[in-house]
Amino acid sequence: MKSIGHEVTQLMHRTTDSHVRLAVTGLSRAGKTAFITSLVNQLLNSASHDNLPLLACARDKRLIGARRVPQTNLMVPRFAYDEASEKLYQKPAEWPLPTKDVSEIRLAIRYRPKRRTKRLLGSSATLYLDIIDYPGEWLLDLPLLDMDFKQWSQQQFHALHGQRQALAKEWLDELNVIDLQQEANEQVLADVAAQYTTYLHRCKDAGLHWVQPGRFVLPGELAGAPVLQFFPVHHDFDPEKVVRGSFLDLLIARFKEYQQQVVRKFYRHYFSTFDRQIVLVDCLSPLNAGFDSFMDMRSAIEQLMHSFRYGRTGLLSRLFSPKIDKVLFAATKADHVTPDQHANLVSLLQQMVHPAWQHAAYENIEMSCISMASVRATQSGFIAQGDGKQSAIQGTTLAGETLTLYPGDVPAKLPDPDYWQRHQFDFTQFKPLTTDSDDPLAHIRVDKALEILLGDKLR
Ligand SMILES: Nc1nc2c(ncn2[C@@H]2O[C@H](COP(=O)(O)OP(=O)(O)OP(=O)(O)O)[C@@H](O)[C@H]2O)c(=O)[nH]1
Ligand SMILES: [Mg+2]
Incomplete structure (x- = not known):
């Protein structure tokens, strides 16, 4: 019972x-x-x-x-x-x-x-x-499912101007010396892919977040795997006339593998x-x-x-x-x-x-x-300013100093380029409060x- x-x-x-x-x-x-x-x-x-x-x-x-x-x-x-x-x-x-x-x-x-x-x-x-x-970077790969290698390459090169172009110089120098319709050499391919990955990391370090493929900068368990060794090309080519076993053939195959085994798998699983x-x-x-x-x-x-x-x-x-x-x-x-x-x-x-x-x-x-x-990481309060008072925050900097400051206004609207001339931001990093x-x-x-x-x- x-x-x-x-x-x-x-x-x-x-x-x-x-x-x-x-x-x-x-x-x-x-x-x-x-x-x-x-x-x-x-x-x-x-x-x-x-x-x-x-x-x-x-x-x-x-x-x-x-x-x-x-x-x-x-x-x-x-x-x-x-x-x-x-x-x-x-x-x-x-x-x-x-x-x-x-x-x-x-x-x-x-x-x-x-x-x-x-x-x-x-x-x-x-x-x-x-x-x-x-990692949010993985979501940046979704559009890849709707593109072939040629379209993706075109899109990547379209975005390659200004600061990005300068950051990509070493990779582009290496890319330009390989003949893509020649028989592929895995080591050369790995080297150029490593340069491309370095370029993506440089973008991230420069504060540029839109990088594809997203797994290249955050590979997780796939670090070093050939599926993360490819790069876009700016050569015009006819997808029907790609020489088998060539660099281009391998790049296309790896792009497809990336679409299936990395992007699709993440969304499915x-x-x-x-x-x-x-x-x-x-x-x-x-x-x-x-x-x-x-x-x-x-x-x-x-x-x-x-x-x-x-x-x-x-x-x-x-x-x-x-x-x-x-x-x-x-x-x-x-x-x-x-x-x-x-x-x-x-x-x-x-x-x-x-x-x-x-x-x-x-x-x-x-x-x-x-x-x-x-x-x-901070306490908020007020500091005296002239006759009145000004809101402020106080925290301990990463270097261990106590700092009280007014870090600046946050714009309520998307700022235009001039905004930075008129406004100074000082969003300092602090240590977490002690608990x-x-x-x-x-x-x-x-x-x-x-x-x-x-x-x-x-x-
Ligand atoms: N003041 C303040 N700083 C924060 C807070 N959350 C995160 N930070 C800062 O942001 C940094 C990154 O925070 P994480 O939580 O490691 O960020 P994440 O998204 O997990 O970073 P990854 O693992 O590198 O992708 C921290 O080291 C802090 O300096 C917060 O609530 N207040
Ligand atoms: Mg984290």
Whole structure:
């Protein structure tokens, strides 16, 4: 009798339990690791602290708590939560190390349901949350699925002007001496591909984010594999008349392999399993760097958003069955600016995502924009200025000095090139605030992000 009762309870739990796969992305250094570490940290601390007032479930005292559970997908590396949180709780605190690949972590969140249907099935329910960290650069490869090698080459050379041309010089010098219709030499091909990869890295270092193929700069487990050894060419050629075994033949074959084995595989095995997506955007570093860097980031974000434009006839829907129904864009590192600038930060972000936003809203994907700091590095306050006072932030620089400053206004609209002549930005990098081991990490609006992404699943 007891065992039947137990089974019934088990069954009830299973019915009320639900599961969400939340994907976290953004271009490199956007703040993905800091965000996931803070999110997990906030939820693990939610049983003992009032750290998530903007999450309705926590505010209503329905959130019982969360714990980590083993991930179910054993083929994906584990998200290094312990390593990252150890650094953030050090004294003085340090930022976690950069990451290069996809990783996952799973939480079980216990809560008291509000919905009658769920309540009837038990007094508490569990939401299993998978959080997946993957580089936003991988999304820049989506358009590759719709192009052949020749079209891709043309597009790459079309973009090769100004700063990019200068950065590409060594690669172009090497490319120009090979006869593409000659029999391929694998070593020469590998060398020219290495030069091309160096060019892509140089673009990234110069603050240019739109680089293809995205895996070349963030290869993860594919580092050194021949599938990442090709490059675009500017020679006109007839695809019907490519000499077998030539350089060109091999380049075309590798491009196809990349399309199938890298891009398609990512969309099929990962992307189409995501339910919710947060895209982290660091708007402040490009504002520091200048007009070119800012515009380049904007176009990278636009490209990245194509992955959320499903449409019924869109490339994605034809090839896969994506199911993301909420996308949140978050301007990260908001603690770099004074609180009165947060609204501008959101408005700037909105202007960047607006064109695609309209499209996606049409396709019934809910989109939102917020500003946020996953892990606070500054305190905000006021400093005396003349007769009045001026808002300011205070933090410890990476070199260990305490600094109080007003870092500048954030433009509420997309800035024109002259803007940088008239305005100075000083978004300094700071160390994370020191946290006692019993306290959760200090944040700004991570709870709002949680409410937007998961609020409906915790009702
Ligand atoms: N002030 C402040 N700085 C932040 C915050 N989040 C991230 N940063 C800064 O941004 C850097 C990059 O953050 P990560 O979380 O490592 O970014 P990521 O997107 O995981 O970077 P990759 O793994 O290299 O792609 C950190 O080292 C910090 O300097 C934040 O909330 N506030
Ligand atoms: Mg990372």
